[in-house]
Amino acid sequence: GYEKSTRVIRVSLGDTVLVDGREADIQDGVIRVAYVNRKEPAAPGRTPTGLDSRAGLWLAAGLAAAAGMALVFALLRKRSDS
Structure with missing residues (x-):
C-alpha cells in the first residue's frame, strides 16, 4: 500500500562514500539513506487495510x-x- 519511489540514488565510492554528492551516514558497515514513504490512498471500491x-x-x-x-x-x- 505504499507508493513506489522513482528516486535514483547515486553512490560514489572512493576515499569517502558519497550518496547524492554528500558524505554517507555509515553505521556498522551499512549506508543509511533517509527516505520518506507515502501511503497510496485506497483505490475506489477497494477495502482499506492496516491503519x-x-x-x-x-x-x-x-x-x-x-x-x-x-x-x-x-x-x-x-x-x-x-
Missing part, C-alpha cells in the same frame, strides 16, 4: 470490553462466595 481500516482500534476496544466483563464477573463471583 486505514481502524481494525486495530476495534480490536483494542473489543479486548478492553472483554477484560472489563471478566473483571465484573470475577468481582460478582467473589462477592457471592463471601
Whole structure:
C-alpha cells in the first residue's frame, strides 16, 4: 500500500562514500539513506487495510470490553462466595 519511489540514488565510492554528492551516514558497515514513504490512498471500491481500516482500534476496544466483563464477573463471583 505504499507508493513506489522513482528516486535514483547515486553512490560514489572512493576515499569517502558519497550518496547524492554528500558524505554517507555509515553505521556498522551499512549506508543509511533517509527516505520518506507515502501511503497510496485506497483505490475506489477497494477495502482499506492496516491503519486505514481502524481494525486495530476495534480490536483494542473489543479486548478492553472483554477484560472489563471478566473483571465484573470475577468481582460478582467473589462477592457471592463471601
